[in-house]
Amino acid sequence: MLRFEGVDLHYGSFRALSGVTLHAEPGELVVLLGANGAGKTSIFMAASGIQRPSAGRIRLGEREIAGHRPAEIVAAGLVHCPEGRKLFPMMSVRKNLTLGAYVHRRDKAGIQRSLDEVFSLFPILEVKQHDPAGSLSGGQQQMVAIGRAMLGRPKVLLLDEPSLGLAPLVVKQVFEVIERINRQGTTVLLAEQNAYSALAIAHRAYVIERGRIALEGDRESLLNNEAVRAAYIGA
Numbered sequence: 001m002l003r004f005e006g007v008d009l010h011y012g013s014f015r016a017l018s019g020v021t022l023h024a025e026p027g028e029l030v031v032l033l034g035a036n037g038a039g040k041t042s043i044f045m046a047a048s049g050i051q052r053p054s055a056g057r058i059r060l061g062e063r064e065i066a067g068h069r070p071a072e073i074v075a076a077g078l079v080h081c082p083e084g085r086k087l088f089p090m091m092s093v094r095k096n097l098t099l100g101a102y103v104h105r106r107d108k109a110g111i112q113r114s115l116d117e118v119f120s121l122f123p124i125l126e127v128k129q130h131d132p133a134g135s136l137s138g139g140q141q142q143m144v145a146i147g148r149a150m151l152g153r154p155k156v157l158l159l160d161e162p163s164l165g166l167a168p169l170v171v172k173q174v175f176e177v178i179e180r181i182n183r184q185g186t187t188v189l190l191a192e193q194n195a196y197s198a199l200a201i202a203h204r205a206y207v208i209e210r211g212r213i214a215l216e217g218d219r220e221s222l223l224n225n226e227a228v229r230a231a232y233i234g235a
């Protein structure tokens, strides 16, 4: 479904990604683990067309997407829910959500269907749909960010640190919804530092260190890996 082959990414002369090769198959939930600055966000920036890789290939299904325009990549089915949520705080929850449907903006009935789906995943957002997004709690704002991505109708959804800054109970709710979105058929790539919770819902995971894939494996093998436990789970 999504495949990186030998992807390098530079910021000026700084090499943030070196030969990244990874894949997510249809219906998979794949986790990217890595410390601050490891390169998780850079992988998503390359996939969603915000940064152009300096080498390598990125395929979405049969299409080569490396260096293509972000809107074109969204229309092809890959949607990126960014780190830090990036909502418009003064705009209503509903308006923030529908911004995610920009590439489908002429399909009013489809937008309403997607909104109904998001409201069934996050009932509180239906209640608060006319409130300014900035008035919501951190967890609810994260729900808006995920909901906005769903309005783009992703086949592949990239979620960048959705648990950041949230209370443990809220993290649990957010992860439950991510699992549900995946079970309903969306392929998910989830970048997280919250390794234990992320691996709990993952099929497979990659560990990123200094812009390289340091380790990959299925959930069980990474949960039981001593180095992963020491570095990311603290057990």
Ligand SMILES: Nc1ncnc2c1ncn2[C@@H]1O[C@H](COP(=O)(O)OP(=O)(O)OP(=O)(O)O)[C@@H](O)[C@H]1O
Pocket (backbone or CB within 6 Å): 011, 014, 016, 034, 035, 036, 037, 038, 039, 040, 041, 042, 043, 083, 193
């Ligand atoms: N726009 C930029 N310009 C220059 N360097 C950057 C830029 N964005 C990221 N970097 C650098 O690239 C490296 C990878 O950063 P990236 O944001 O991809 O890591 P990350 O794994 O997402 O980290 P975090 O967990 O803190 O979000 C870091 O060394 C970072 O400082």
Ligand SMILES: [Mg+2]
Pocket (backbone or CB within 6 Å): 040, 041, 042, 083, 160, 161
């Ligand atoms: Mg990041």
